Every structure is written in structure tokens, then in C-alpha cells.
Amino acid sequence: MLPLFLRALLLLTLASLLGCSDEAPQRKKRRPVDRMVFRDAPEENAYERIPLPPQRVRVQARPNSATVGNVAGAPPFQMPTPVCQPGKDEPSRSIGPPTDGQLVAGCRMPAQGPGYIAVGANVFGTDNTVALLQMAAYRVTQQFQGVPAVVIGAISADGGGFLKPHKSHQSGRDVDIAYLRTTKGQPRRFELTDASNLDMERTWAFLEALLSTGEVGWVFMDYEIQALLYEALLDNGWTEQGLAPIFQYPAGANVARGVIRHATGHADHFHVRFRCPERDKPDCVD
Numbered sequence: 001m002l003p004l005f006l007r008a009l010l011l012l013t014l015a016s017l018l019g020c021s022d023e024a025p026q027r028k029k030r031r032p033v034d035r036m037v038f039r040d041a042p043e044e045n046a047y048e049r050i051p052l053p054p055q056r057v058r059v060q061a062r063p064n065s066a067t068v069g070n071v072a073g074a075p076p077f078q079m080p081t082p083v084c085q086p087g088k089d090e091p092s093r094s095i096g097p098p099t100d101g102q103l104v105a106g107c108r109m110p111a112q113g114p115g116y117i118a119v120g121a122n123v124f125g126t127d128n129t130v131a132l133l134q135m136a137a138y139r140v141t142q143q144f145q146g147v148p149a150v151v152i153g154a155i156s157a158d159g160g161g162f163l164k165p166h167k168s169h170q171s172g173r174d175v176d177i178a179y180l181r182t183t184k185g186q187p188r189r190f191e192l193t194d195a196s197n198l199d200m201e202r203t204w205a206f207l208e209a210l211l212s213t214g215e216v217g218w219v220f221m222d223y224e225i226q227a228l229l230y231e232a233l234l235d236n237g238w239t240e241q242g243l244a245p246i247f248q249y250p251a252g253a254n255v256a257r258g259v260i261r262h263a264t265g266h267a268d269h270f271h272v273r274f275r276c277p278e279r280d281k282p283d284c285v286d
């Protein structure tokens with residue numbers, strides 16, 4: 001454990017690195033978000049089906065330290081213990097691919113916990129999925145006081161399998177999460193998000209906490225929102241090279257680059273897909 005003053009120093013440094021610049025980043029070629037596309041086809045996109053890249057991306061909590069694979073000397077990530085709703089007595093098992101899978105002994109995410117609320121009945125994840133979400137939500141509460149809770153939407157149904165209207169979300173490793181927004185009050189559902197209301201610092205803090213684990217396979221995020229985060233990070237000390245393994249932007253919305261990829265229907269929430277837990281392989285398919 002780091003001494004308390006070192007931890008405080010680290011947090012202060014982080015806060016200043018991620019601090020809001022005075023001006024919102026300038027947007028280029030903004031295209032209007034099509035509400036109907038989201039309502040009618042939230043998960044219609046080829047990226048829902050692409051296999052994972054072979055190398056992991058781990059993001060360290062400072063600019064320009066995105067690393068691919070496990071760096072020599074970097075401590076391995078220690079998976080936290082999830083808090084599940086009572087009544088679960090065996091480890092979860094994720095079976096099959098996200099688009100044709102099952103979830104045995106899934107961890108039902110409690111409707112609320114430190115820094116998050118989980119909305120709806122389909123909030124069953126693998127033990128790892130729930131542990132990682134709880135960890136990231138808690139981290140945000142440590143960095144930002146008195147802010148609204150992160151809104152977790154669909155994960156998987158009890159037992160997994162097809163979950164309308166999604167193509168994926170079948171094996172406890174896909175999660176829909178509302179963008180963290182600057183709007184006042186506690187949100188309870190997804191709302192269209194753009195430059196006027198995206199809380200870039202908190203959204204990045206949550207994502208960074210997840211990406212730092214190396215357990216994230218994909219993040220599906222509207223290309224326009226990628227642009228907002230990317231440009232804010234450039235303003236805060238990151239370089240294009242440092243961000244290249246993380247963001248598809250600015251290579252193009254159809255270019256295979258980065259962990260964060262554009263997918264239609266992700267302008268009011270982002271979608272995180274976790275890698276298969278090691279103990280579930282080879283039945284679990286990334």
C-alpha cells in the first residue's frame with residue numbers, strides 16, 4: 001500500500017491531468033444523431049460479432065501509458081470479489097460467444113451499490129463482469145464527490161441466452177452503460193449524449209478504471225462521442241500514439257483500430273464487452 005500522502009498526491013495529479021479545460025473541444029463535421037436508429041435497432045452492427053484482438057490493452061492511470069499486452073514488471077491485475085444479490089452459491093460460468101451463449105450461476109447485480117444503480121431485471125453477469133463494474137463505479141466515487149451514480153442497463157438475462165432486442169448480451173459479459181453526463185440529478189435511463197452534456201472527466205474515469213484491468217475486449221461507442229473524449233484527452237497530456245491502441249477515432253468509423261469502436265445505436269449509452277474469465281475457457285468464446 002502507498003502511504004496516504006502519496007495516494008493523495010496521485011489523486012491530485014490525476015485530477016489535474018483529467019481536469020476540464022476552459023473550453024469544450026471544437027467539434028468537426030458534427031452529424032445529427034438519428035434517434036430512430038437507436039430506438040429501432042440498438043445493436044444492429046457488424047462489430048457485435050467480431051472476434052477479439054489477440055492482444056490486451058491495459059491503460060495505466062497517467063497519460064501516454066497505454067500498453068498492449070502485459071508489460072514486463074507490471075503487477076498482474078487482481079480481480080475483486082463481486083457483490084451479488086443473495087442466493088448464489090457457486091462460481092459463474094460464461095458459455096459460448098456473446099451472440100450465442102449462456103450464463104450459468106450468474107451474479108445478479110444488486111439494484112444499487114457504491115457509485116452505481118442497476119436498472120431492470122436483466123442485470124445478470126459473470127462474477128468478473130459484476131466485480132469490474134462495481135470496482136469502476138466505486139473508483140469514480142473516490143475521484144468525484146457528490147456526483148450521480150453510474151446507470152448500468154442490460155447485462156444478461158438470468159441464465160443468459162437471447163435477450164431482446166440485442167444480438168449479444170447472451171453470456172454475461174456485455175453491459176450497456178449510460179454515458180456519465182453533466183446534467184443535474186440522478187439519471188435512471190439512457191439519454192442522448194453529445195458535447196452539451198457529456199461529462200468527459202467522469203466518463204473517462206469510469207472507462208479508464210475498466211481499461212486498466214486488461215479485462216475489456218471491446219467498448220462500443222458512437223464515433224462522435226469517441227471524438228469528444230479523444231480530443232479532451234489530447235488537451236490533457238495524452239498523445240495520438242498513446243491513444244491509438246484505445247480509440248478507433250480519428251482513423252474512421254469503419255476502421256479496425258482500437259478497443260473503443262463505433263457501433264450504431266450507441267449515442268445514449270456505451271457497451272462494454274469483457275473478455276472470457278480464464279477459468280471459463282475454452283467453453284467461453286471471446
Ligand SMILES: [Zn+2]
Nearest residue numbers: 174175176271
Ligand atoms: Zn449493448
